[in-house]
Amino acid sequence: MKIGILQTGHSPDMLKGEFGDYDTLFPALLDGNGFDFETFAVVDGIFPSGAEDADGWLITGSRHGAYEGLPWIPQLEDLIRAIRDSGRPMVGICFGHQIIAQALGGKVEKFSGGWAVGRTEYDYDGKKVWLNAWHQDQVTELPEKARVMGQNDFCHNAMLAYDDTIWTVQAHPEFSNDFVAGLMRTRGKGVVPDTLLQDAANRQTAPDDNAEIARIMADFFKKARA
Template sequence: MGSEKRYVVLMCGEDTDYVRKKHGGYFGVFVRMLAEEGERWEVYTVARGEFPEEDKLSDYEGFVITGSCNDAYGNDPWIHQLINLIIKLNSINKKLLGICFGHQILGRALGGKVSRSPSGWDIGVRTITFSSSSLLPFSSLKLPSNLSIIECHRDEIRELPSKAEVIAWSEKTGIEMFRYGDHIMGIQGHPEYTKDILLHLIDRLTQRNFIIESFAVETKLKSRMWEPDKEAWQRLCTSFLKGRL
């Protein structure tokens, strides 16, 4: 048991009943994408104030920061606590992978700026483009220059922290991915999502009046026409998190 590599999911939102019943919660979704044999995965719901103990941080190989309904530029106490944790993890060079809100909060914690996107919601399956130079560290994965990913956000990183590099962009979002050193990576989209989770979230956003019915119908139709490149994203995320690049 002593040789087990330990990883943490820092949960920044709450599970819906649907995701809990169908996928074992968002923790289950991430574990299915990232976990491999001989690893131990733990979850801390930071949105409820649950954080790993500071003197235990060095015990973990890497940390994944999830999406959230909250704004990464917000000032909830747990958001400030999470920013402090990111700063600490960066100082000890721990692997950090941020997804959606996680991507944005990494940008903020490292000195960048996050705000509402001027172009509004981005929901559905979107193609993102890698810069040719940014693919070099991932050359062993033989990735194409474009990948499809599920998106569901209305905020974005507007300015990157210094020392960070844009890896990929889309027509709608200028900073779809970034790297900071060899140990931190942010992805605006959701490599972990399945299409049914996306359709479920579109329904939730409609019910809560975040998006209008006609937009929801159109987004669902478009989303059914395209498939995200889940296998490529899984290889990219696991390879980054586990230092295989």
């Protein structure tokens, strides 16, 4: 099965040597499932010819906001709707979660409650999972047909599903604790309040549920659909 990665951002230059760019984190996360991957760096204006260029699609995180007036965002929204209409499975992570919601009629805003950073607990389909978060923007109004699958008190729309073909998550199952520590060093200072950074650093030694969410993502891509 070929998964097209729609890359909407880049890792900080100081982290690429150790961890790779955003698109390389997902083949590692989903390793062992028999997927082939092709990256389309939409953030740099590189787009597929259409939804048929892959069997499934994954939209990465980004430092950009879905509401920013960037020239590639309307084109990405058109592609999201085309993928939706094609019936191919699509997964969105953080910015991907947000841009899918926006493209399908929802609203994304800079959240007045501030940032979520580091190891964070979510209620997913009735069970507790721990994932690394790195965001201030949130989906604040749901699109039609979106179902809330996961949330916490800070982020009510943290995991969404649309019919049987779209699944999205606000957190970052592709981010290891070490990667988040790198983000705190390279992008956090002066942007995220110091108290939040310190609290996040204090939580970073505990385990996460990245592997469980990776299994959910892989099963979602591979499941039989009518």
